Amino acid sequence: MTEAIYLEVTEKAEAAHKAKRRVSVSGMLKILGVSRSGYRAWLKHVPSNAEKRRESVKAKIKDIYDKSKQNYGAPKITQVLRKTGETISERTVGQYMKQMGIKAQWVKPWTITTRDSDFSSKLQNILDEQFNPE
Known part of the structure; x- marks a missing residue:
């Protein structure tokens, strides 16, 4: 959560700097309820080896996917x-x-849901019942 705030503050500060405007980063941080020391520490943060490995594995997973x-x-x-x-x-x-x-993605197995309506050739009168006697 705070990382998103830090990113937003950094982007706004850079945009103001490019537009040659003065902006108070401390003021933005105060309004957003984040400490200046936390923001400064975040700016100097160097990712650890575990974080680097995690990101490389995530990239490989995305590629395979x-x-x-x-x-x-x-x-x-x-x-x-x-x-x-x-x-x-x-x-x-x-x-x-x-x-x-x-x-x-989960693919539902295909199942037969309908039967062929041509029963005349397949059904046989095994019991030899006479349904229409004379």
């Missing part, structure tokens, strides 16, 4: 990732997919 025409789910994507040498669990792939808002 798109190559499969958006059909593969977490189990199949996990298999493909493991073949490429990535060590990851199916549950983690599922969580990443949920965070990215993607999921496999």
